[in-house]
Amino acid sequence: xxxxxxxxxxxxxxxxxxxxxxxxxxxxxxxxxxxxxxxxxxxxxxxxxxxxxxxxxxxxxxxxxxxxxxxxxxxxxxxxxxxxxxxxxxxxxxxxxxxxxxxxxxxxxxxxxxxxxxxxxxxxxxxxxxxxxxxxxxxxxxxxxxxxxxxxxxxxxxxxxxxxxxxxxxxxxxxxxxxxxxxxxxxxxxxxxxxxxxxxxxxxxxxxxxxxxxxxxxxxxxxxxxxxxxxxxxxxxxxxxxxxxxxxxxxxxxxxxx
Amino acid sequence: xxxxxxxxxxxxxxxxxxxxxxxxxxxxxxxxxxxxxxxxxxxxxxxxxxxxxxxxxxxxxxxxxxxxxxxxxxxxxxxxxxxxxxxxxxxxxxxxxxxxxxxxxxxxxxxxxxxxxxxxxxxxxxxxxxxxxxxxxxxxxxxxxxxxxxxxxxxxxxxxxxxxxxxxxxxxxxxxxxxxxxxxxxxxxxxxxxxxxxxxxxxxxxxxxxxxxxxxxxxxxxxxxxxxxxxxxxxxxxxxxxxxxxxx
Ligand code: HEM
Ligand code: FES
Numbered sequence: 001x002x003x004x005x006x007x008x009x010x011x012x013x014x015x016x017x018x019x020x021x022x023x024x025x026x027x028x029x030x031x032x033x034x035x036x037x038x039x040x041x042x043x044x045x046x047x048x049x050x051x052x053x054x055x056x057x058x059x060x061x062x063x064x065x066x067x068x069x070x071x072x073x074x075x076x077x078x079x080x081x082x083x084x085x086x087x088x089x090x091x092x093x094x095x096x097x098x099x100x101x102x103x104x105x106x107x108x109x110x111x112x113x114x115x116x117x118x119x120x121x122x123x124x125x126x127x128x129x130x131x132x133x134x135x136x137x138x139x140x141x142x143x144x145x146x147x148x149x150x151x152x153x154x155x156x157x158x159x160x161x162x163x164x165x166x167x168x169x170x171x172x173x174x175x176x177x178x179x180x181x182x183x184x185x186x187x188x189x190x191x192x193x194x195x196x197x198x199x200x201x202x203x204x205x206x207x208x209x210x211x212x213x214x215x216x217x218x219x220x221x222x223x224x225x226x227x228x229x230x231x232x233x234x235x236x237x238x239x240x241x242x243x244x245x246x247x248x249x250x251x252x253x254x255x256x257x258x
Numbered sequence: 259x260x261x262x263x264x265x266x267x268x269x270x271x272x273x274x275x276x277x278x279x280x281x282x283x284x285x286x287x288x289x290x291x292x293x294x295x296x297x298x299x300x301x302x303x304x305x306x307x308x309x310x311x312x313x314x315x316x317x318x319x320x321x322x323x324x325x326x327x328x329x330x331x332x333x334x335x336x337x338x339x340x341x342x343x344x345x346x347x348x349x350x351x352x353x354x355x356x357x358x359x360x361x362x363x364x365x366x367x368x369x370x371x372x373x374x375x376x377x378x379x380x381x382x383x384x385x386x387x388x389x390x391x392x393x394x395x396x397x398x399x400x401x402x403x404x405x406x407x408x409x410x411x412x413x414x415x416x417x418x419x420x421x422x423x424x425x426x427x428x429x430x431x432x433x434x435x436x437x438x439x440x441x442x443x444x445x446x447x448x449x450x451x452x453x454x455x456x457x458x459x460x461x462x463x464x465x466x467x468x469x470x471x472x473x474x475x476x477x478x479x480x481x482x483x484x485x486x487x488x489x490x491x492x493x494x495x496x497x498x499x500x501x502x503x504x505x506x
Contacts, residue, residue, distance in 0.1 A: 024345070067385065074346075075349060077344055077347045077348035103346040105344055105346070108340055108344055110340065110341055116429070159316040175338035175352070176336035176339060179337070209260065212261050215339060216261075216339055217338075217339030217340065218264065218265065218335055219455070220332075221356070221452075221457065222353075222357065223356075224350050225494060227350035227351045235456065235463075235466065236462050239462065241262075241459070242266075242459035246266065246459060249263070
């Protein structure tokens with residue numbers, strides 16, 4: 001596709017900090033190259049704002065190549081925008097047309113309060129990880145590749161779960177603001193592997209409890225999360241976590257938690 | 259209770275309700291046979307040994323209450339988890355049925371209450387209580403209490419005529435309400451029957467697609483089975499064998 005310049009009109013959420021109400025502001029950005037990324041377009045707008053002596057728009061970003069999970073905007077009602085399997089930083093302006101109106105909102109959920117403009121506090125995800133997203137044994141130096149056999153299917157599945165970059169788009173898109181996809185990916189990646197097996201039950205129990213404690217909503221098996229996930233993490237991991245949690249609860253009842 | 263605990267309750271109580279609904283629906287279809295079929299069936303259900311009828315009623319009531327109370331808790335929690343809504347909210351792929359579970363559920367509850375008042379308690383039309391007919395010594399009623407009762411003619415409640423009157427053209431709005439409610443049940447089950455496998459962790463990518471189809475087929479099957487009776491009433495296909503005597 002040949003490169004062109006387009007103009008877009010943005011409706012952006014502006015909010016000074018967590019304790020004051022915010023509101024939408026409208027901005028027009030001209031001469032946006034269709035080859036620029038969405039974040040580069042935001043940079044362009046911010047330069048324009050600085051020039052006009054206004055506050056630039058605060059938004060989260062880091063790697064700008066789809067691996068860190070930091071970028072986090074809801075673009076026209078979809079976290080990371082309308083293109084499947086990509087993050088906001090990977091979304092390009094060629095996906096838009098000249099004269100488009102684009103609404104940009106922060107993630108909306110109780111556990112992720114807006115800190116400023118488009119930046120939300122995603123700290124509750126750390127609380128979930130700290131509750132069980134680790135393996136508690138000393139692993140020493142890297143061992144021989146074949147010392148611990150893992151079947152290809154299991155290794156692949158675990159890798160699929162591990163591809164979660166922890167961006168929180170699943171929470172943002174879920175009509176119930178549930179964090180099930182994220183939590184299940186983090187539970188699943190370890191519960192599938194032999195290294196994670198010894199703590200399988202308590203991992204499921206503790207991570208689900210941390211998730212509940214943070215005030216996320218409940219899953220209604222609708223599947224919007226899977227559709228919005230930039231890494232395509234599957235609903236299968238939610239089913240697996242539901243299964244692991246049920247087994248773990250039963251074992252906990254009989255006092256034999258693994 | 260944990261979020262997953264609530265989902266397990268939704269799924270298990272939903273499963274019991276689905277099982278009941280399927281059995282109830284097939285039982286009802288006897289309305290399309292000779293009146294003796296449904297009348298004898300109803301008589302036997304009413305006279306099940308060991309208070310089994312009440313056991314089933316209490317189990318079903320418990321399931322409805324558990325399903326409803328848990329649904330209300332889930333809906334409130336979900337509402338609180340997103341205090342500020344999006345101004346632009348896109349829908350990526352969620353089905354209409356999955357997004358309207360709470361609405362279809364609430365109307366179903368109203369339906370269940372009305373339905374029990376209509377045909378079980380019969381206080382919507384108290385004259386239904388006086389519909390009676392006789393059955394000739396039929397079936398296995400002899401064996402119900404493990405003793406042989408000589409059974410030539412038994413006076414039984416004429417359930418066939420009660421349903422036929424209930425769905426007669428005179429009460430066309432009742433039939434319409436039944437058909438609409440069954441349509442909503444169909445939507446509720448289109449999502450619910452597949453969703454309960456996910457809640458219990460008994461689904462994967464391959465089976466999700468299959469179960470979605472099973473759910474659709476089962477939901478449509480239940481809809482056709484249930485809706486056929488009020489529809490037959492509207493079309494005048496089923497006619498009462500006992501006339502209604504207005505009560506004073
Ligand atoms: C009493 C009135 C009812 C209410 C208020 C109600 C409400 C709900 C709600 C809110 C859900 C959860 C939706 C979700 O997670 O997306 C649900 C799920 C479900 N309902 Fe109902 N419902 C009612 C009656 C019924 C009946 C009569 C049946 C069956 C014949 C039924 C079968 C199911 C099933 C199978 C599920 C799926 C459970 C799961 O997701 O694991 N419900 N209901
Ligand atoms: S900035 Fe790292 S994923 Fe977008």
